[in-house]
Each structure stands twice: as C-alpha cells, then as structure tokens.
Amino acid sequence: MARTKRITKNYNTNMFTGIVKDVGAVESAARQGSGVRLKVRYTSQAEFGDLSIDESVSINGACQTAVAVGPGWFEVDTVAETLRKTTLGGFRPGTKVNLERAVRPMDRLGGHFVLGHVDGVGRVAQIAEDGGSRKISVAFEKRFDQWIVSAGSIAIDGVSLTVASVEPGLFTVAIIPYTFGHTTITGLGIGSEVNLEFDILGKYVARQKSAGAQAESRITESWLSGQGFA
Numbered sequence: 001m002a003r004t005k006r007i008t009k010n011y012n013t014n015m016f017t018g019i020v021k022d023v024g025a026v027e028s029a030a031r032q033g034s035g036v037r038l039k040v041r042y043t044s045q046a047e048f049g050d051l052s053i054d055e056s057v058s059i060n061g062a063c064q065t066a067v068a069v070g071p072g073w074f075e076v077d078t079v080a081e082t083l084r085k086t087t088l089g090g091f092r093p094g095t096k097v098n099l100e101r102a103v104r105p106m107d108r109l110g111g112h113f114v115l116g117h118v119d120g121v122g123r124v125a126q127i128a129e130d131g132g133s134r135k136i137s138v139a140f141e142k143r144f145d146q147w148i149v150s151a152g153s154i155a156i157d158g159v160s161l162t163v164a165s166v167e168p169g170l171f172t173v174a175i176i177p178y179t180f181g182h183t184t185i186t187g188l189g190i191g192s193e194v195n196l197e198f199d200i201l202g203k204y205v206a207r208q209k210s211a212g213a214q215a216e217s218r219i220t221e222s223w224l225s226g227q228g229f230a
Contacts, residue, residue, distance in 0.1 A: 016058045016100050018111035018153075018160020020183045021047045026095040027073060034080040038064075038091060041073045042099055048074070056102040056116065060184070061158030061195040062086045063102075063116025086118045086195045087157075096184045098158045111160025112153040118195045119144060122156070124188050125170060134175045135164065136188065140196055142169040146206040147198035155197040159183050 022044040030037045040059065042048040051057070051074055055066050064076035083089035091097070103109065126137040138156065145168055148154060152163050154173065161173040180186050188194070 014056050015103055016114040016116055017103055017109050018114040018155045020098040020100055020159055022099045024097050024099045026091045026093055028093055029091050036078045038078055039075045058100040058116045058158045060097050061155050061197055062088055062118050087121055087193050098184050113200055114155045119198050120196055121193050122196045124190055124192045135172055137172045139170050147202040153199045157184055157194050
C-alpha cells in the first residue's frame with residue numbers, strides 16, 4: 001500500500017554528489033496537464049527502502065520530489081519546465097534510470113556538488129574503448145562553453161565524471177569499468193541524449209568574470225569626463 005502521509009526529514013538537502021546508488025526503471029509515465037507523473041521502481045531496498053514523501057531523488061540527474069511511495073517504488077510529478085530542459089519527457093515504461101538520494105550532512109562526498117538542476121541535453125558523439133575503460137564524447141550547446149574546463153567536473157545523467165578534454169561544443173570523459181557497469185551509461189550509444197549539469201563552481205566563476213567585465217566597460221573616457229576628470 002502506498003504511503004500518503006506527508007513526512008519531511010531534516011537531512012533532505014536537495015544536493016547530490018553524482019555517485020549513483022541504484023539503477024531503477026520507469027514503470028509508468030502518465031500525463032497530468034502540462035506535466036508527467038512518473039512511477040519509478042528501485043532495486044536497492046537498503047538505499048531506498050525508507051524513502052519518504054517530500055524527499056528529493058535524483059533521476060538521471062534531475063532533482064525530483066517523491067509525492068507517493070510504496071514497496072519498491074516511488075512517484076514524482078515532473079513539471080513542464082523540467083520536461084523542456086531534460087530527457088525525462090522521453091521516459092517510457094522500462095526506461096532505465098540512475099537514482100541517488102539527497103546527501104545528508106554526515107555523508108562522504110565521493111563525487112562533486114551536484115544540485116540536480118539540469119542545464120540542458122547533450123548528445124553522445126563518439127564512444128571508444130581505451131585500455132579497459134571507455135572514452136565518451138558528448139556534444140552540447142556552445143553557450144555552455146564558459147562553464148566547462150579540462151579536469152573539471154560534469155554530471156551526465158546524474159553521474160559525476162571528470163572532463164578529460166574539451167573543445168567548443170564538445171567534451172570527452174573517461175568511464176572506468178565499474179561506473180560503466182553500474183549506471184545507465186552502459187546503455188548509451190551514438191546519438192543518445194543525456195542530461196547535463198555543469199559544475200556550479202564554473203558557473204559562479206563565469207558570472208564573476210562577466211560582472212567584472214561589465215563593470216569595467218562602464219568606465220569609459222566620456223564617463224570619466226562627466227565625473228570631472230580632465
């Protein structure tokens with residue numbers, strides 16, 4: 001029987017690390033106005049067995065709130081804005097998904113700070129074997145170039161990964177065998193669409209640089225003259 005009582009726990013931080021704890025599967029995707037009600041089944045009772053309503057769960061990198069829970073499953077309401085910016089609108093019964101619960105203050109942060117706020121959708125451009133591991137190249141919108149650097153962090157479908165190389169509109173990551181075998185990355189192929197969240201630190205740095213450049217641009221010769229500088 002589904003639990004419907006509203007329960008809020010203090011350790012729900014709405015933040016993740018990109019370390020996937022389970023691979024679940026979509027059981028149903030029902031339209032609700034402009035949104036979708038997703039029912040997701042999980043396999044790890046130890047990890048998700050005590051999940052409560054109002055807790056946050058990362059589903060392929062998108063932060064969602066559990067609105068109903070039951071034995072081995074939970075449901076979320078995915079709003080129109082999330083459907084526009086992520087791959088969740090394409091979920092069908094049977095779709096495999098990466099799952100992670102929000103971190104608690106005492107948890108080890110094994111990946112990087114992932115907020116579950118997907119920036120956009122990328123597309124797998126190349127997959128190559130590399131001595132037991134795999135290199136995956138992902139094409140993305142060039143407007144995000146300022147947020148990514150080589151050796152920096154990136155979340156692909158909620159998986160924390162390190163950028164091996166980057167060029168305009170394309171980055172490459174190296175996938176170790178364990179990550180490949182324990183996440184939905186194992187099912188990616190050329191052309192697969194993936195949710196991307198760029199490192200929050202890169203976003204703050206880019207914003208600071210932009211703000212500094214704008215402030216500097218206001219100090220012109222005419223402005224100085226108007227302020228009384230000859």
